[in-house]
Amino acid sequence: MKIENNNKEIIQRITKRSLKTNKVRNIFAILAIILTTFMISSVFSVGISFVKNYKTMNTRLQGTTADTYLQRPTSEQINKIKDLNIFNSTGSEINVGKVHLDNLRENRTGVILKYHDKDNFKNQISPALGDIKGSYPESNNEIMISRLALELLNKNNSKIGDKIDIPCKINDEVKNESFTIKGIFTSYGLTQDVGYIFVSEKFVSENNLTIEKNGLFSMKTKKDYMNASSDILSKEVKLNKNQKFDYSYAVDDLTEQAISIAIIVLVIVSFIILSGYLLIYNVFYIAVTKDINFYGLLKTIGSSPKQIKKIVKGQALRLSIIGIPIGLAVGAIVSFGIVPAVMAMFFSGTSKLAMPGDVSFSPLIFILSALFSLITVIISCRKPAKIAGNISPVEALRYTGAKAKKQKKNRNTTNGGKLHKMAWYNVFRDKKRAILVFLSLFMGIIAFLSVNTFIDSIKVENYINEYVPNDFELQNENATEGKMDNDVLDNIKNMTGVEEVTDFKISTLRLTMNNDIIVPSLKSSFERFGQEEENVDLFIENSKENPEFLDTNVIGIDDKTIEKINKNNNDKFDVEAFKNGDLILISNWYYGDKYKDIKGNLTINNTKEKISQTFNTQVIKFDDSLPDGLPTPLGIPTIYMSQLALEGLDKKSSNYVLYVNVDDKYEEQIKASLEKISKSQGLMLESKTGMTELFNKTSMVQRILGGGISIILILIGILNFVNVMITGVNIRLKELAVMESIGMTKKQIKKMLTFEGVYYAGITMALIYTIGIGIIFGVSVLTKNVADYAVFTFPTVQLVTLTIIIFVICLVTPVMVFKSSSKESVTERIRKIEK
Numbered sequence: 001m002k003i004e005n006n007n008k009e010i011i012q013r014i015t016k017r018s019l020k021t022n023k024v025r026n027i028f029a030i031l032a033i034i035l036t037t038f039m040i041s042s043v044f045s046v047g048i049s050f051v052k053n054y055k056t057m058n059t060r061l062q063g064t065t066a067d068t069y070l071q072r073p074t075s076e077q078i079n080k081i082k083d084l085n086i087f088n089s090t091g092s093e094i095n096v097g098k099v100h101l102d103n104l105r106e107n108r109t110g111v112i113l114k115y116h117d118k119d120n121f122k123n124q125i126s127p128a129l130g131d132i133k134g135s136y137p138e139s140n141n142e143i144m145i146s147r148l149a150l151e152l153l154n155k156n157n158s159k160i161g162d163k164i165d166i167p168c169k170i171n172d173e174v175k176n177e178s179f180t181i182k183g184i185f186t187s188y189g190l191t192q193d194v195g196y197i198f199v200s201e202k203f204v205s206e207n208n209l210t211i212e213k214n215g216l217f218s219m220k221t222k223k224d225y226m227n228a229s230s231d232i233l234s235k236e237v238k239l240n241k242n243q244k245f246d247y248s249y250a251v252d253d254l255t256e257q258a259i260s261i262a263i264i265v266l267v268i269v270s271f272i273i274l275s276g277y278l279l280i281y282n283v284f285y286i287a288v289t290k291d292i293n294f295y296g297l298l299k300t301i302g303s304s305p306k307q308i309k310k311i312v313k314g315q316a317l318r319l320s321i322i323g324i325p326i327g328l329a330v331g332a333i334v335s336f337g338i339v340p341a342v343m344a345m346f347f348s349g350t351s352k353l354a355m356p357g358d359v360s361f362s363p364l365i366f367i368l369s370a371l372f373s374l375i376t377v378i379i380s381c382r383k384p385a386k387i388a389g390n391i392s393p394v395e396a397l398r399y400t401g402a403k404a405k406k407q408k409k410n411r412n413t414t415n416g417g418k419l420h421k422m423a424w425y426n427v428f429r430d431k432k433r434a435i436l437v438f439l440s441l442f443m444g445i446i447a448f449l450s451v452n453t454f455i456d457s458i459k460v461e462n463y464i465n466e467y468v469p470n471d472f473e474l475q476n477e478n479a480t481e482g483k484m485d486n487d488v489l490d491n492i493k494n495m496t497g498v499e500e501v502t503d504f505k506i507s508t509l510r511l512t513m514n515n516d517i518i519v520p521s522l523k524s525s526f527e528r529f530g531q532e533e534e535n536v537d538l539f540i541e542n543s544k545e546n547p548e549f550l551d552t553n554v555i556g557i558d559d560k561t562i563e564k565i566n567k568n569n570n571d572k573f574d575v576e577a578f579k580n581g582d583l584i585l586i587s588n589w590y591y592g593d594k595y596k597d598i599k600g601n602l603t604i605n606n607t608k609e610k611i612s613q614t615f616n617t618q619v620i621k622f623d624d625s626l627p628d629g630l631p632t633p634l635g636i637p638t639i640y641m642s643q644l645a646l647e648g649l650d651k652k653s654s655n656y657v658l659y660v661n662v663d664d665k666y667e668e669q670i671k672a673s674l675e676k677i678s679k680s681q682g683l684m685l686e687s688k689t690g691m692t693e694l695f696n697k698t699s700m701v702q703r704i705l706g707g708g709i710s711i712i713l714i715l716i717g718i719l720n721f722v723n724v725m726i727t728g729v730n731i732r733l734k735e736l737a738v739m740e741s742i743g744m745t746k747k748q749i750k751k752m753l754t755f756e757g758v759y760y761a762g763i764t765m766a767l768i769y770t771i772g773i774g775i776i777f778g779v780s781v782l783t784k785n786v787a788d789y790a791v792f793t794f795p796t797v798q799l800v801t802l803t804i805i806i807f808v809i810c811l812v813t814p815v816m817v818f819k820s821s822s823k824e825s826v827t828e829r830i831r832k833i834e835k
Helices: 006-021 023-062 075-083 104-107 118-129 147-152 200-208 229-236 256-289 292-300 305-346 349-354 361-389 393-398 420-427 433-458 460-467 488-493 518-528 534-545 561-567 575-580 590-596 645-649 665-679 687-729 732-741 744-786 797-822 826-834
Strands: 070-071 086-100 111-114 130-134 142-146 163-172 173-186 196-199 215-221 245-247 474-475 498-511 551-557 582-585 597-605 611-620 639-642 654-662 684-687
Touching: 006 086, 006 305, 023 118, 023 305, 023 361, 023 687, 075 086, 104 684, 111 118, 111 147, 111 200, 130 420, 142 147, 147 173, 147 196, 147 684, 163 474, 163 597, 163 611, 163 684, 215 797, 229 245, 256 305, 256 361, 292 305, 292 393, 305 361, 361 797, 420 744, 433 687, 433 744, 433 797, 460 597, 474 665, 488 498, 488 551, 488 654, 488 797, 498 645, 518 534, 551 561, 551 645, 561 575, 575 582, 575 639, 639 645, 654 665, 665 684, 684 687, 744 797
Parallel strands: 111 196, 142 173, 551 639, 582 611
Antiparallel strands: 070 215, 070 245, 086 111, 086 163, 086 215, 130 173, 142 196, 163 173, 474 654, 474 684, 498 551, 498 597, 498 654, 582 639, 597 611
């Protein structure tokens, strides 16, 4: 009959004293828990913050959460739409007018007056605004104004409660209005030269403005109705002659890029979780095997297996109480520095301004991180605690870390006595421990090499060569007349150091519907964005009553540029026919993989001057040497033709994009001049040097973040190895002392331990040079999906450097551990161990 003893206090006392006597083990264990908790909490904090901030950025750039619009709706249409119950929110806005000032017109900027009803502002507009102060106006003389509008009106210092006088053009009539500021906000959006003023409902009524004459009804579609909303609206809502529903959403789908990013993130998180588990498990497993003699002695004085397990788990939980809070605190602190850097890393220009740098300090992240670390510690302790609890006192006294196994035949003394064979046996005497060391080192090294492969593949030179072939690019973003006139072009061409200027012109012209070119484009584009095929027929029918649906961008290309494009393009075309105005080109993007089958003629109309011309049409795969057009209705392609042909259709076409290439020694001087021109004319300027600087900053952040995580993983692997060697040598001190007592010299023991280090390093690097290289090539494929400009760069220097470092550590560590443990004589060491 077994009698249970109740001595909880004794167990707790032994647990505490055991902790105090194992300070080195405690440091390793706490460090393992801190590293694991820190990595998990910081990675998930960055990930969740990125998702939330990215969503906010997209909303801000769009300017609203709405995705469906109807111009000048009637009250019957509004009521019908609301009754359909397929929208999360609906609201009305009215274009009231604009501020009438000469300096705004001269600087190609503007301030627009708008009205939003309560639902529209609360649910659709305010989520797209930032830093809102005050509230929406209610009285007829109150306004809510954007900070950009205040800047454009030279009222930067104005605050809530101040009165400002503004000349407004409303209903084609200019009059001075005196307003009181009731609210201030920051607007974002893709157009950064337009400010906004929101007026009250009473002001709109006083000026006889209505939604039916001047307004827009906007809707936010419920997720379940994304695919069906257009069909439902077309069937249920009767439209007037010049009305149509506009949509600004695309059906959610997992693109190759999204899948690749998800895989990369999943791999990183998996590496962190597995590495953390291996580190914590290894530390506790080795710690228990080191103290196995102690646990055996406890059993000789009556301790039960259950009590010994409690002692082991109690030590682990006490160390967790120290390590987990420190890991969470470090993770939280680092997150505040990492998140803004990550947000800035991926975006520039308007997107960067709209991208918040908020840290998602969700308690769930830290609760889950703490739970993971705690569960990992508990799981890590189960096997070591089981070993400690089940071992007999006699086995504990003889324990050397190796499992007893049956000998199939007598060991050959001559072969077995060779140092390299003895070392091999010692490495694998505890196979589980050896595998843990190999895994830890392998994962740390492969993570480091994968990060370097990713970053080197997307280095700035690759991006510049692919996407920034010109030194400077000036763009008239909205093709506004007068912003980039011929005087501006002549000024740039005459600058000292300018070697080449390429000008692209643009005009908005109308296509004639046909079955050869337009219908295939509509079908392919509608299918890509999840629209039903019936919507193509509906679009065609509506275009008969609303021919403006077929308005598109026509971009004019000079002869020299088109020759260069044909030379470098795999899809060849008749250059002379293009120059003469007999041939026009369309990008294959509108047609998908079967673009080469698209052939036929297309008629283009200048409705203002009543000019029409029919062109032979060819679809080719463009590179990035040609500018994209302005937004057009879904499925209506941008047309590229010679400048000669465009001039025949529209003599008033606008200068749209300018490529400027310069002599390197004049680059800084020309850059300063172009910056002045772009600022005064309201143009967008991109420079190769500017993109290089931006990309280098991004690359630096990537290296710090990715390299930091991978270096931590390498340190985990090295920490595991060092811990294994320290513990392995300490467990085997008696064995080594006995071997020395029977004639083995210290030099031979050091040589044997050196062989052990060689095996650890050699096997690890063999895994890297086989499986690891396969993983690196896999990373290169994923990188190409994430960034199409990526060029695979094998991390030769990093691999060779790490190989040397790992071999040095693995060779030196065992010898140093033995040297520090064998300063006393053989007799003293044997006596000390047997006490």
